[in-house]
Amino acid sequence: xxxxxxxxxxxxxxxxxxxxxxxxxxxxxxxxxxxxxxxxxxxxxxxxxxxxxxxxxxxxxxxxxxxxxxxxxxxxxxxxxxxxxxxxxxxxxxxxxxxxxxxxxxxxxxxxxxxxxxxxxxxxxxxxxxxxxxxxxxxxxxxxxxxxxxxxxxxxxxxxxxxxxxxxxxxxxxxxxxxxxxxxxxxxxxxxxxxxxxxxxxxxxxxxxxxxxxxxxxxxxx
Amino acid sequence: xxxxxxxxxxxxxxxxxxxxxxxxxxxxxxxxxxxxxxxxxxxxxxxxxxxxxxxxxxxxxxxxxxxxxxxxxxxxxxxxxxxxxxxxxxxxxxxxxxxxxxxxxxxxxxxxxxxxxxxxxxxxxxxxxxxxxxxxxxxxxxxxxxxxxxxxxxxxxxxxxxxxxxxxxxxxxxxxxxxxxxxxxxxxxxxxxxxxxxxxxxxxxxxxxxxxxxxxxxxxxxxxxxxxxxxxxxxxxxxx
Numbered sequence: 203x204x205x206x207x208x209x210x211x212x213x214x215x216x217x218x219x220x221x222x223x224x225x226x227x228x229x230x231x232x233x234x235x236x237x238x239x240x241x242x243x244x245x246x247x248x249x250x251x252x253x254x255x256x257x258x259x260x261x262x263x264x265x266x267x268x269x270x271x272x273x274x275x276x277x278x279x280x281x282x283x284x285x286x287x288x289x290x291x292x293x294x295x296x297x298x299x300x301x302x303x304x305x306x307x308x309x310x311x312x313x314x315x316x317x318x319x320x321x322x323x324x325x326x327x328x329x330x331x332x333x334x335x336x337x338x339x340x341x342x343x344x345x346x347x348x349x350x351x352x353x354x355x356x357x358x359x360x361x362x363x364x365x366x367x368x369x370x371x372x373x374x375x376x377x378x379x380x381x382x383x384x385x386x387x388x389x390x391x392x393x394x395x396x397x398x399x400x401x402x403x404x405x406x407x408x409x410x411x412x413x414x415x416x417x418x419x420x421x422x423x424x
Numbered sequence: 425x426x427x428x429x430x431x432x433x434x435x436x437x438x439x440x441x442x443x444x445x446x447x448x449x450x451x452x453x454x455x456x457x458x459x460x461x462x463x464x465x466x467x468x469x470x471x472x473x474x475x476x477x478x479x480x481x482x483x484x485x486x487x488x489x490x491x492x493x494x495x496x497x498x499x500x501x502x503x504x505x506x507x508x509x510x511x512x513x514x515x516x517x518x519x520x521x522x523x524x525x526x527x528x529x530x531x532x533x534x535x536x537x538x539x540x541x542x543x544x545x546x547x548x549x550x551x552x553x554x555x556x557x558x559x560x561x562x563x564x565x566x567x568x569x570x571x572x573x574x575x576x577x578x579x580x581x582x583x584x585x586x587x588x589x590x591x592x593x594x595x596x597x598x599x600x601x602x603x604x605x606x607x608x609x610x611x612x613x614x615x616x617x618x619x620x621x622x623x624x625x626x627x628x629x630x631x632x633x634x635x636x637x638x639x640x641x642x643x644x645x646x647x648x649x650x651x652x653x654x655x656x657x658x659x660x661x662x663x664x
Contacts, residue, residue, distance in 0.1 A: 354578055358568055368561040368582060371554040371589060414581045421577030
């Protein structure tokens with residue numbers, strides 16, 4: 203079973219590397235947002251510094267959501283998803299490997315690249331480490347929930363629009379605690395509670411997302 | 425429970441029940457509104473504007489309860505494959521969504537004189553807004569998938585995953601520093617609200633509940649009829 207999981211993971215990583223997995227689009231989106239934000243908010247640097255952690259998290263969230271629908275799209279269309287349901291490996295595990303590969307190719311790289319880009323928003327350099335930690339901690343939850351959205355809308359033509367509506371409510375806690383980790387750290391309190399809650403959300407999504415996504419995908423594959 | 429799976433049997437039960445449900449709804453609303461506007465006292469701080477509580481609180485509580493009911497129906501559909509369970513969940517959603525919107529709107533109208541703001545992004549209001557989004561997402565699933573059986577399967581997933589929000593809404597005023605009033609009824613130590621305000625509030629809640637029951641039964645009736653129509657149409661097409 204571990205061999206098939208590893209094989210699935212390697213397959214998706216190789217596909218992402220050859221085709222460009224979505225990281226490019228997501229990164230371009232983040233850059234676009236970061237360029238347009240100061241233009242729309244005005245040049246007040248103090249304001250931008252106060253808003254920077256929240257805006258960074260928001261752009262990370264939306265960028266990951268952007269790549270959500272491509273997670274299962276190709277395999278659904280060419281029939282490989284159908285084959286995967288008939289494999290010996292439990293389908294939930296297959297779906298989990300897809301989430302992992304998305305995390306490794308999109309969310310984690312974005313979480314690593316994005317914080318320094320926050321300097322464009324006059325991000326306080328002292329808050330850079332905690333922004334890094336909170337984004338990396340939350341990146342897996344973002345991938346898992348985005349994958350859930352992608353699975354629920356895989357057979358729909360305009361699925362991308364519905365993904366946002368469905369997954370936005372689930373992203374709200376991740377966003378709240380991700381940003382509060384940074385703002386707490388810069389204030390007098392500790393970031394630990396927020397980070398722990400981010401981990402808790404990740405653990406719950408780790409269980410719920412594969413089960414729910416597998417059920418939704420099976421519904422489309424019938 | 426499988427006895428009621430047959431739509432004909434369900435209709436045989438629902439049809440006579442419906443007029444009684446409407447009658448009880450009307451009576452409860454009459455008593456509740458009378459209690460709310462005439463007999464209950466004005467608040468020592470808020471004065472007469474407290475009376476919007478009798479519209480706002482039942483709508484909010486019921487919208488939460490209806491979401492739980494939706495998730496319960498979806499779970500029953502998934503576990504027991506009860507064919508009417510999906511219909512029950514589908515038809516409950518719009519009513520719950522309207523109740524949720526009513527709660528948000530009346531809360532906003534109440535908040536402006538009380539807090540000075542139409543809307544604040546505190547825990548309770550944000551989580552109720554998230555509930556509204558969950559309702560809309562659920563209804564959108566039914567709208568966007570053509571095949572009702574497939575739509576049912578996906579909708580179950582969406583309803584069950586979203587139910588995590590309900591305890592968050594309920595306990596949001598305890599877990600976070602919120603502008604919204606903390607729990608006054610369902611809390612440790614029992615209700616802290618005055619009896620003269622509690623009974624109209626509970627009557628209004630029961631009234632909203634029976635209104636939901638009446639509307640839900642009517643909605644299920646029309647959904648069953650729509651499905652029959654769809655079946656007849658596709659059978660007719662098959663013949664030709």
